[in-house]
Amino acid sequence: MTGIVLYDYWRSSASYRVRIALHVLGLAFETVPIDLLALAHKDPDYLKINPQGLVPTLRIGGRTLTQSLSIIEYLAETYPESGFLPDTAVGRQRVRALSYAVAMDIHPICNLNVVSHVAHLTGEEGARAEWMTKFIGSGLHAVEQMLDEPTTGRYTFGDTLTMADFCLVPQVYNARRWGIEMSAFPRVARIVDACNALPAFKAAHPDAAKPI
Numbered sequence: 001m002t003g004i005v006l007y008d009y010w011r012s013s014a015s016y017r018v019r020i021a022l023h024v025l026g027l028a029f030e031t032v033p034i035d036l037l038a039l040a041h042k043d044p045d046y047l048k049i050n051p052q053g054l055v056p057t058l059r060i061g062g063r064t065l066t067q068s069l070s071i072i073e074y075l076a077e078t079y080p081e082s083g084f085l086p087d088t089a090v091g092r093q094r095v096r097a098l099s100y101a102v103a104m105d106i107h108p109i110c111n112l113n114v115v116s117h118v119a120h121l122t123g124e125e126g127a128r129a130e131w132m133t134k135f136i137g138s139g140l141h142a143v144e145q146m147l148d149e150p151t152t153g154r155y156t157f158g159d160t161l162t163m164a165d166f167c168l169v170p171q172v173y174n175a176r177r178w179g180i181e182m183s184a185f186p187r188v189a190r191i192v193d194a195c196n197a198l199p200a201f202k203a204a205h206p207d208a209a210k211p212i
Contacts, residue, residue, distance in 0.1 A: 004029035007049065007057040009036045010209040013107055014068035015056040016170035017163075019204035021072045024161055025079055026200075033211045036112055069103055072163045083160040095157050098146060098164035102171045106139030110174070132178045140175060140185050143168070147187040154194055161195070169195050173206065 006022065006029050008015045022029050034040045034055050041053045050057040050066050058065045061078075065071045076084035085092045108114070110132055119128045151157055156164040172192045176182065182189040195201045202208065 005032060005059040006030070007032045007034050007046070007055055007059075008209065009034050009041075009055045010206045010211065012036065012055050013111075013170040013174060014054070014103075016173070016204060016206065016209075017068045017103075017166045018056045018058060018071050019209060020166045020169065020201055021075050021084065021163075023200035023203045024084075024166075025075065025082060031209070069099060069163065069167075072166060076163065084163050084166075086157060086160075086162065091151075091157065094151055095162045095164045098143065098156050099167045101139070101143050101146060102164075102167040105142075106136060106171055110135050129178060132174075133180055136171070136175050136178060137180055137184075140171070140180070140188055144185040144188050147191070152187065152191075155191055161198075165191065165195050168192060169201060 004022070004027055006015070006018065008019065008031050010033070034046060036055070040046060041050075041055060047053055049064060052066065054066065056066075056068055056071065058071050065074055072084060076082055085095055115128050115131055118131050119125055147156065153159045155161055156168060168188065169192050172182065172188060196205075
């Protein structure tokens with residue numbers, strides 16, 4: 001393989017974030033599907049690439065990168081004109097805070113492994129939906145309040161796309177999948193709808209990334 005390669009699962013929020021960033025930058029990349037439902041991420045050959053057995057993994061510039069936020073920060077530093085991270089310390093802190101509120105507080109307790117284990121422990125498949133709606137809902141409520149701030153613009157931070165938008169859009173995709181009513185989060189919904197109208201976000205959407 002040559003060029004940029006993304007090891008990806010189409011419905012993974014973390015992979016979705018990186019797809020958005022790559023498309024916003026206009027970088028062509030090859031996709032290697034890693035089917036989480038088929039446990040492809042536990043395959044010994046994949047574990048040699050990513051010892052955590054997670055997606056995404058990005059091969060770029062002769063390097064192998066893991067962890068979606070770390071990858072996006074690498075892209076922000078490699079392509080500083082992108083604006084993925086603001087050019088002031090206080091701006092970067094703001095974008096990181098919004099990003100972490102999704103990627104570190106909502107996502108880890110609502111990923112496939114956790115919610116499947118909840119269903120296993122309870123023996124009730126309905127517990128899966130109850131868990132997801134509770135924690136995604138409460139997490140988005142906090143983000144909605146965080147966005148009630150002067151730095152919020154067309155997007156989460158002013159009128160430039162940042163890492164925070166790349167985190168928020170996949171999380172709202174999941175919220176809608178689980179039937180969460182977005183009218184309770186008008187700022188979140190407005191920003192996500194603005195993002196999803198852009199070609200890069202359309203190209204990164206799970207429906208576009210799903211293997212044929």
